[in-house]
Amino acid sequence: MxxxxxxxxxxxxxxxxxxxxxxxxxxxxxAVAYDPEPDDAQREHVLRAAAACPVQALxxxxxxxxHWTAPVRRLGDGSGGIVxxxxxxxxxxxxxxxxxxxxxxxxxxxxxxxxxxxETHEPYDRPPLSKxxxxxxxxxxxxxxxxxxxxxxxxxxxxxxxxxxxxxxSVRLADGREVTFDRVLIATGTRARPWPHEAEAALEGVHxxxxxxxxxxxxxxxxxxxxRVLVIGGGFTGSEVASACRELGLPVTxxxxxxxxxxxxxxxxxxxxxxxxxxxxGVDLRCGVTVTSLEGDAGxxxxxxxxxxxxxxAQVAVVALGAVRNVEWLRGSGLAAGPWGxxxxxxxxxxxxxxxxxxxxxxxxxxxxxxxxVFHYQFMALEHWGNAVAQAEVAAHNMVSDQAxxxxxxxxxxxxxxxxxxxxKSVGVPTLADQLVVTQGSVAERRFVAVYGYKGRITAAVTxxxxxxxxxxxxxxxxxxxxxxxxxxxxxxxxxGPVPAEVPERALAGEGATVVVTGHDPAERSASLxxxxx
Amino acid sequence: MAPxxxxxxxxxxxxxxxxxxxxxxxxETPVFRREDGTWVVSxxxxxxxxxxxxxxxxxxxxxxxxxxxxxxxxxxxxxFITTDPPEHDRLRRLTVRHFGPPHSPGVVEALRPExxxxxxxxxxxxAGKTRADLVDEVAYPLPVTVIxxxxxxxxxxxxxxxxxxxxxxxxxxxxxxxxxxxEQARAEAVSKLQTYLADLAVARRDAPGDDLLSGLVTYxxxxxxxxxxxxxxxxxxxxxxxxxxxxxxxxxxxxTLLRHPELLKRLxxxxxxxxxxxxxxxxxxxxxxxxxxxxxxxxxxIAGTTIPAGAPVVLVLASGSRDPAHVSxxxxxxxxxxxxxxxxFGGGIHYxxxxxxxxxEGQIVLQQLVNRLVNPRLVExxxxxxxxxxxxxxRHLLVDFDAVNPAAP
Ligand SMILES: Cc1cc2nc3c(=O)[nH]c(=O)nc-3n(C[C@H](O)[C@H](O)[C@H](O)COP(=O)(O)OP(=O)(O)OC[C@H]3O[C@@H](n4cnc5c(N)ncnc54)[C@H](O)[C@@H]3O)c2cc1C
Ligand code: HEM
Ligand code: SF4
Numbered sequence: 001m002x003x004x005x006x007x008x009x010x011x012x013x014x015x016x017x018x019x020x021x022x023x024x025x026x027x028x029x030x031a032v033a034y035d036p037e038p039d040d041a042q043r044e045h046v047l048r049a050a051a052a053c054p055v056q057a058l059x060x061x062x063x064x065x066x067h068w069t070a071p072v073r074r075l076g077d078g079s080g081g082i083v084x085x086x087x088x089x090x091x092x093x094x095x096x097x098x099x100x101x102x103x104x105x106x107x108x109x110x111x112x113x114x115x116x117x118x119e120t121h122e123p124y125d126r127p128p129l130s131k132x133x134x135x136x137x138x139x140x141x142x143x144x145x146x147x148x149x150x151x152x153x154x155x156x157x158x159x160x161x162x163x164x165x166x167x168x169x170s171v172r173l174a175d176g177r178e179v180t181f182d183r184v185l186i187a188t189g190t191r192a193r194p195w196p197h198e199a200e201a202a203l204e205g206v207h208x209x210x211x212x213x214x215x216x217x218x219x220x221x222x223x224x225x226x227x228r229v230l231v232i233g234g235g236f237t238g239s240e241v242a243s244a245c246r247e248l249g250l251p252v253t254x255x256x257x258x259x260x261x262x263x264x265x266x267x268x269x270x271x272x273x274x275x276x277x278x279x280x281x282g283v284d285l286r287c288g289v290t291v292t293s294l295e296g297d298a299g300x301x302x303x304x305x306x307x308x309x310x311x312x313x314a315q316v317a318v319v320a321l322g323a324v325r326n327v328e329w330l331r332g333s334g335l336a337a338g339p340w341g342x343x344x345x346x347x348x349x350x351x352x353x354x355x356x357x358x359x360x361x362x363x364x365x366x367x368x369x370x371x372x373x374v375f376h377y378q379f380m381a382l383e384h385w386g387n388a389v390a391q392a393e394v395a396a397h398n399m400v401s402d403q404a405x406x407x408x409x410x411x412x413x414x415x416x417x418x419x420x421x422x423x424x425k426s427v428g429v430p431t432l433a434d435q436l437v438v439t440q441g442s443v444a445e446r447r448f449v450a451v452y453g454y455k456g457r458i459t460a461a462v463t464x465x466x467x468x469x470x471x472x473x474x475x476x477x478x479x480x481x482x483x484x485x486x487x488x489x490x491x492x493x494x495x496x497g498p499v500p501a502e503v504p505e506r507a508l509a510g511e512g513a514t515v516v517v518t519g520h521d522p523a524e525r526s527a528s529l530x531x532x533x534x
Numbered sequence: 535m536a537p538x539x540x541x542x543x544x545x546x547x548x549x550x551x552x553x554x555x556x557x558x559x560x561x562e563t564p565v566f567r568r569e570d571g572t573w574v575v576s577x578x579x580x581x582x583x584x585x586x587x588x589x590x591x592x593x594x595x596x597x598x599x600x601x602x603x604x605x606x607x608x609x610x611x612x613x614f615i616t617t618d619p620p621e622h623d624r625l626r627r628l629t630v631r632h633f634g635p636p637h638s639p640g641v642v643e644a645l646r647p648e649x650x651x652x653x654x655x656x657x658x659x660x661a662g663k664t665r666a667d668l669v670d671e672v673a674y675p676l677p678v679t680v681i682x683x684x685x686x687x688x689x690x691x692x693x694x695x696x697x698x699x700x701x702x703x704x705x706x707x708x709x710x711x712x713x714x715x716x717e718q719a720r721a722e723a724v725s726k727l728q729t730y731l732a733d734l735a736v737a738r739r740d741a742p743g744d745d746l747l748s749g750l751v752t753y754x755x756x757x758x759x760x761x762x763x764x765x766x767x768x769x770x771x772x773x774x775x776x777x778x779x780x781x782x783x784x785x786x787x788x789x790t791l792l793r794h795p796e797l798l799k800r801l802x803x804x805x806x807x808x809x810x811x812x813x814x815x816x817x818x819x820x821x822x823x824x825x826x827x828x829x830x831x832x833x834x835x836i837a838g839t840t841i842p843a844g845a846p847v848v849l850v851l852a853s854g855s856r857d858p859a860h861v862s863x864x865x866x867x868x869x870x871x872x873x874x875x876x877x878x879f880g881g882g883i884h885y886x887x888x889x890x891x892x893x894x895e896g897q898i899v900l901q902q903l904v905n906r907l908v909n910p911r912l913v914e915x916x917x918x919x920x921x922x923x924x925x926x927x928x929r930h931l932l933v934d935f936d937a938v939n940p941a942a943p
Pocket of ligand 3: 005009010011012013014015016017032052053054055056057058
C-alpha cells in the first residue's frame with residue numbers, strides 16, 4: 001500500500017504515530033517521518049491512522065492530495081462549463097503532473113489523457129529523498145506516490161519531450177514521435193544545479209540530490225561510512241542532508257556562501273537560529289565562504305578547497321546549490337520560457353514571448369512563474385510541494401473550465417522542512433519583509449513563531465515546532481493585517497520588538513494598494529484591492 | 535427564537551435526547567453574545583478558527599469578570615487543560631513523554647491486548663442474560679480499568695474516585711449564572727481526589743512501577759520535572775478526562791448502531807468499517823458537546839461581529855460537526871464519508887490527549903458488542919440521559935438480546 005502525508009496540512013498532532021507506530025514516527029515535537037510504502041501487514045494500522053488524522057492530511061492508495069469537505073460550488077447551470085472531451089497532454093509526470101491528471105478526471109474530463117515523462121519510474125515523492133530515505137529508515141523505492149491507477153491515462157515514461165509546436169499543437173518526443181493535443185500542461189519542474197566545474201563534478205563521491213537515482217547513490221555512499229561529508233550550500237536541501245548525516249553519526253561540514261544557512265529563504269535572523277541548531281547537532285558549519293575547487297585522487301574525491309584558504313578532507317560531497325528549470329525543450333516554442341521558468345497568469349495559462357496569454361497551454365509546479373496578487377503582483381516561482389499540488393489543482397480545473405468558471409491560483413505559499421528534529425514551516429513570502437518579530441514561544445527553546453512584516457503589513461510567518469498556529473497567521477496575511485501584531489495572545493514572551501529581517505535585497509513593486517484575499521476553497525477565493533494608506 | 539433562548543433550551547435537560555435541531559437554529563447566528571456576557575460559537579469554520587487562535591485562552595483567570603468563587607481551576611487543580619502556553623506545552627510534553635510519541639510511541643498500541651481481554655471478559659459477563667444496561671455493565675468499566683492500569687491506580691479504589699469524577703463532570707458546562715455553586719461542588723470533589731492522588735504519588739516515587747504516574751513523579755529532563763502539585767493535577771485530569779467521555783462514545787455508539795440495523799449487519803461483515811464508524815460517531819453523536827473554558831485575550835473580529843477581550847467563549851463542538859457548510863448531509867450517519875474532519879476531540883493545542891486510546895477503546899468494544907450480542911434491541915428509545923449538556927450521554931442503555939456469542943478466538 002502507498003501512503004502520502006500532505007505535510008502542508010499536517011499540524012503535527014501525532015495521532016498517526018500513536019496508531020501506526022511502525023509506519024509513522026515523530027522526530028522531536030512535531031516532525032513526522034513515515035514509510036510511504038508500508039508493508040501490507042500494516043494495513044489495519046495505517047487505515048486507523050488515516051481515519052484519525054485530525055486534519056485528514058493522510059492519503060492511502062490515492063492520488064488525491066487536497067480535498068474540500070464542503071461540496072465544490074459551481075456557478076450557473078449544472079454543467080459548470082466543463083469541457084469534457086478532447087486530448088489533454090501533460091508533460092512531466094511527477095508531483096504536479098500526476099496531481100493534475102487526477103484532478104482532470106475528478107472534474108469530469110472524459111477525453112484522452114496522455115502523461116509524458118522523462119523518468120522511467122512511476123511518479124514518486126521527492127521530500128523523503130533528503131530525509132527518511134537518506135537515513136535508511138525506509139527503502140528508497142518506497143518513495144513512490146500513490147498510484148495513478150484510478151486515473152485513466154496513457155503513460156509514456158522514459159521519453160522526454162524535446163519540443164513544443166504551438167501552431168501545430170503538438171509535442172515532439174525524444175523518440176521522434178509527435179503527439180498532438182487540444183490542451184497541454186507543462187510540468188517539467190527542475191533539476192539539480194550541477195557543480196559548475198565538469199571534471200570535478202565527475203569525481204566519484206560528488207553527488208547532487210533531486211531524483212530517486214541521486215538519493216539511492218547518495219544513500220549508498222553514506223552507508224559506506226565516509227570519514228566526512230561535505231555539503232555545499234546551506235539551503236533547505238543542504239541543511240536536510242546535513243541533518244541526515246548527523247542522524248547517521250557521520251561527521252559533516254556545511255559550507256554556505258551567505259552569513260547563515262537558510263538565509264535565502266528565511267532571512268538572516270532566522271538563518272542564524274538554524275545555524276545555531278546545526279552547530280548544536282555537531283555540524284561543522286562554515287558560513288561566508290565558498291568552495292573554490294574539489295580535488296580528487298584517481299578519480300575519487302579527496303578534499304575541497306575553500307575561499308578562505310582552508311581545505312576540508314571529505315570522501316563525499318553533496319552539491320546543494322539549488323535547481324535549474326527544465327525549459328530547454330521549450331526553446332523556440334514562442335513561450336516566455338527561460339532560466340526564470342515559464343511565465344503564466346494567475347490562472348496558470350502560459351504567457352508567450354510577447355507577454356500575451358495563451359489559451360491552451362498551462363503551467364504548474366516548480367517550473368511555473370506566476371504573478372501573486374498578495375505580493376504586489378510580482379512574478380514568483382515557488383519551488384515547493386504545496387505549491388506544486390495547489391497549482392496543479394487550479395491548472396487542471398482551468399483546463400476543462402470555460403472562462404466564467406476559472407479559478408485563480410491564490411493560495412499562499414506554505415513550505416515545510418524537517419531537520420535536526422525540528423519542524424520548520426513557513427507561510428507567505430518571508431523574503432518580502434523589512435522586519436520580523438518573534439510573537440509566540442522562545443528562540444532559546446527552539447519553539448517559536450516569527451512574523452514578518454513589510455511596510456506595516458504582515459507578509460509571512462515562520463514556525464519552528466509551532467505549526468499548529470500557522471493557519472492563524474495565514475489569515476492575518478490574507479487580510480493584510482498590520483505589522484507588528486498588536487494584540488494580546490498566549491505564549492507572549494516578547495523579549496524584543498521587531499528587528500530588521502535581514503532578507504536579501506530585491507526590487508519591490510509599488511505600495512499604496514494592498515490586496516486582500518477572501519474565501520477558503522479555490523472555487524470561492526478571490527482578491528480585492530484596498531487603496532490608500534496601509 | 536432569539537439565539538439566547540435557543541441556547542437556554544439546549545441546556546434544558548428536556549433537550550438532551552435530541553439537541554441537534556436546536557443547534558441548527560443556533561447556527562443561524564454563528565457567533566452571538568448571551569445575556570450573561572458569554573459568547574457562543576456554533577459553526578464549524580469559526581470554531582476551528584478560534585481553536586487555532588492564539589488570542590483565545592483556556593485559562594479562566596483571564597476573564598474580565600470572574601464570578602465569585604470561580605477559582606478558574608477547571609478539573610483537578612491547575613492542569614494543562616486549563617493552562618495556556620508556555621505552561622500548557624511544558625506540562626503536556628512532560629506527560630506525553632510517558633504516553634506517546636516521540637518518546638513512548640508504542641504505549642497505546644501495547645495496551646490493545648489488554649483492552650481486548652478486558653472487553654471480552656465484560657461481554658462474557660453478559661452471557662446467560664437477555665437484558666443488560668450497557669452503561670454500567672460494559673461502557674463504564676472498560677475505560678476506567680484502562681485508565682487505572684495506565685496511570686497505576688489500584689482498580690479496587692475505583693468506586694471512591696468514581697464519585698469524585700462524577701461530581702467534577704456534572705459541574706462542567708457553559709453559563710455564568712450558577713458557576714459559583716458549581717465551582718464549589720467541584721472544588722470539594724477535587725480536593726478529595728487530590729488527597730488520594732497525593733498519597734499514591736508518594737508511594738510511586740518511593741517504589742516506581744512502569745505506569746504513567748511513576749513516570750510523572752520520577753522523570754527529570756532538560757525541561758526540569760513536574761512539581762508534586764503538577765503531578766497531582768495532571769493525574770487527576772487524566773483520570774477524569776479519560777472517564778466519562780469514553781463511556782459516552784461507547785453508549786452513544788451502541789445507541790446509534792441499534793438505530794441503524796443495516797449498519798449492524800455491515801459491521802459484522804466488514805471488520806475495517808468499525809474504524810470510520812467510530813470517527814463518524816465522534817462527529818454525529820460526540821461525547822463532548824461544548825468547550826466552555828475559553829476566554830478572549832483580545833478583541834477578536836469574527837463572523838461579522840467582535841468578541842471583546844476578557845469575554846468568556848463557548849465553542850459548540852457538536853454543532854460545528856453538523857454544520858452543513860462543512861459537511862454534506864450532516865444529519866445522516868454515514869461511516870463511508872471520506873476525509874471527514876470533525877470536532878469530536880477538539881482541535882489546536884488542547885486536542886484530546888487521550889484520543890488514540892479512546893479511539894481504540896471505542897473500536898474494540900463496539901466491534902465486540904456488534905459481533906457477540908445476538909439480535910440486540912433497544913428497550914427504550916430515547917434512553918434516559920445524564921443531566922450534563924456538556925458531556926452528553928445516556929445514563930442507562932437497556933438492551934435486550936437473545937444470546938451472547940462466544941468471543942472470536
Ligand atoms: C530532495 C528534495 C527534498 C524536498 N523537500 C521538500 C520539502 O521538505 N518541502 C517542500 O515543500 N518541498 C520539498 N521539495 C520540493 C518538491 O519536491 C518540489 O516542489 C516538487 O517536486 C515539484 O514538483 P513538480 O512536479 O513541479 O516538479 P518535479 O518534481 O521536478 O517534476 C518534474 C518532472 O518532469 C520531468 N521532466 C523534465 N523535463 C522533461 C521533459 N522534457 N519531458 C518530459 N518530462 C520531463 C522530470 O523528470 C520530473 O519527473 C523537495 C525537493 C527535493 C528534490
Ligand atoms: C471518546 C473519548 C474522549 C473524547 C470525546 C474526548 C474529548 C476531548 C476534547 C474535546 C478535549 C478538548 C478540551 C479543550 O480543548 O479544552 C479533550 C482534551 C483532553 N482529553 Fe480527551 N476525550 C476523550 C477521551 C480521553 C481519554 C481516554 C483521555 C486520557 C487518557 C483524555 C484526556 C484528555 C486530556 C488530558 C485533555 C486535555 C488536553 C490539553 O489541554 O492539552 N481524553 N478531550
Ligand atoms: S496532523 Fe495527521 S499526519 Fe500530521 S502528525 Fe498528525 S495525524 Fe499525522
